[in-house]
Amino acid sequence: MAVSARRGAPLTPEEICSTALRLVEEGGVEALSMRKLAAALDVNPMSLYHHVENKTALITQICQTMARRLDLLPERPGLPWQRRLRDLAHAYRRLVHRYPSLWSYIHTHPEVISGHQGGMWDVLYPILADAGVPQEERTRTADVLHGFVAGLMLTERQGALGREDPAEADRAFETAIDMIIRGLPRP
Structure with missing residues (x-):
């Protein structure tokens, strides 16, 4: 797991997905960006790429985990x-x-x-x-x-x-x- 110098705690896939989902619900899928997600998590945007390939992969991941939130x-x-x-x-x-x-x-x-x-x-x-x-x-x-x-x-x-x-x-x-x-x- 990548650790940000700013936040000092490792990112988790659940934290990334939960935060991305919150941002999607606040502004829609189109408004989600890796930069906005990184800012919300208080990490460098590049540290997200240790966990997810790109925005498309992230959206696919949160869509697939949505069923688990049922x-x-x-x-x-x-x-x-x-x-x-x-x-x-x-x-x-x-x-x-x-x-x-x-x-x-x-x-x-x-x-x-x-x-x-x-x-x-x-x-x-x-x-x-x-x-x-x-x-x-x-x-x-x-x-x-x-x-x-x-x-x-x-x-x-x-x-x-x-x-x-x-x-x-x-x-x-x-x-x-x-x-x-x-x-x-x-x-």
Whole structure:
């Protein structure tokens, strides 16, 4: 780890990612620069390159670690799949509200996400199995569910839901989750 003469403590990948994420949420992905990040960390900009190749690699890294920030409830085998799916949907919505700039960036730059691994996918696939979705249909079903919820979140973020009454967005979200649950097969 590189140690800055100014700060005297080694940089950590988590500190770099957390600070970069904060800067992205304050000004958008376009406003993030390695110089601004270095200033926020109180290090020489060159010391960042000991940890990350460039800004593109940094953005990819924070996008991929975003899934780990999803406040997922531990797998609770006693709960029905419907409750677990609802909990996952709400955790996803909280993440969108917490990191709207990065979430928007991810959905306009899908290349920064690598497949269906980690985070919500590790929770969603067992839920789909318990819901009776056949193994060969789970990836497509997961993609459709994600697209449905992401579209709803985009509509909410753009102000089309809850503009007059913020509680309307909450009601719309609950209606969408109810529709998803009713639409999945029963085991």
